[in-house]
Amino acid sequence: MGSGAYICGEESALFESMEGDRGEPRNKPPYPTVSGFRKKPTVINNVETLVYSFMIFRYGARKFKELGTADSRGSKVFSISGDTPKPGIYELELGMTVDQFVQEFGDGDTKAVQVGGASGFCVPRKKFKDTIIGFEGVPTGGSMMLFNSSRSMYNVLHNYLEFFEEESCGQCTPCRVGCQQLKLGIEAVKRGEKHANYLDQLQKLAQTMKITAKCGLGQSVANSFFSIVENFREEMIY
Ligand code: SF4
Structure with missing residues (x-):
């Protein structure tokens, strides 16, 4: 068996590992900001959040809010894989439809897009146009997998x-x-x-x-x- 820490971003399992124990999630509450690493209040963020925080302080919230939608502000780093001629890491504006995403990254035969990796949601072709990538549609940690009609x-x-x-x-x-x-x-x-x-x-x-x-x-x-x-x-x- 593995540890859920890898996929669910379960920070308490990370604390357990850092303290020398098996990397298993803890019961919550208490949450990390109350009792985290070595039972001390702990803030844990990924690099992307810290970079965006810097950008907001540096350029201002108004500038950041120019990108995205009312519910999904700014841009996001996406990891794009599967049946695409352009796999890789891209920073894209939030709020595009899956259809717009497929037009940019699909191979012309995309039948489904898995938004958010194995823990996320599968969007079929018939819903591409109506599905927004963002909090008002399908939220994502950034993983995007494209599948064409050759895939089961x-x-x-x-x-x-x-x-x-x-x-x-x-x-x-x-x-x-x-x-x-x-x-x-x-x-x-x-x-x-x-x-x-x-x-x-x-x-x-x-x-x-x-x-x-x-x-x-x-x-x-x-x-x-x-x-x-x-x-x-x-x-x-x-
Ligand atoms: S704590 Fe439960 S839900 Fe989380 S990884 Fe372990 S077995 Fe799965």
């Missing part, structure tokens, strides 16, 4: 579930058992051993994980699970 969305989801199963630290039952059961469940449906309706039960399990898992890793499995199963259900079935 079953394989994509299976890959994500393998990843979650591996990364689960095993501390709480909903995540430890849930990740495994979701993977076994879609395998059974794909082999025809379970009826397609079983996907509905798996969605209930994913919803339960969202409510009951201890940290962001287990809570976010439902995002990709729901959005892929709902939008590509026919690819999940035997």
Whole structure:
């Protein structure tokens, strides 16, 4: 089993590692600003936040707010991968639609965009035009994966579930058992051993994980699970 710290940005697991213990998330509250590294109040931010803070102090909030939308101000650093002729790291203005993003980075045959990595949301082609990349649509930590029509969305989801199963630290039952059961469940449906309706039960399990898992890793499995199963259900079935 791995540690959820890598994917969910679970800073308390980072503190555990820095203190020489196994990198497992802590119960909250208390939150890090009250009790963090060595039980002292701790502020933890990624480099991107610190750079934007500097820019706002240096150039002013008004300048920063010229970019983006009312709900999603400024720009963001994106990691773009998958079926794209232009993979890489880009700084882009927030608030563009997925359709505009695909026009810039797609290969002409994009059928889905995974916004926010394995913990994020899958947007199918039919929703590209209506989906904004930002807080008023699909928020993202910056990972953007493009898939063209040669890709099996079953394989994509299976890959994500393998990843979650591996990364689960095993501390709480909903995540430890849930990740495994979701993977076994879609395998059974794909082999025809379970009826397609079983996907509905798996969605209930994913919803339960969202409510009951201890940290962001287990809570976010439902995002990709729901959005892929709902939008590509026919690819999940035997
Ligand atoms: S949800 Fe639970 S088992 Fe999964 S990584 Fe977080 S603490 Fe560990």
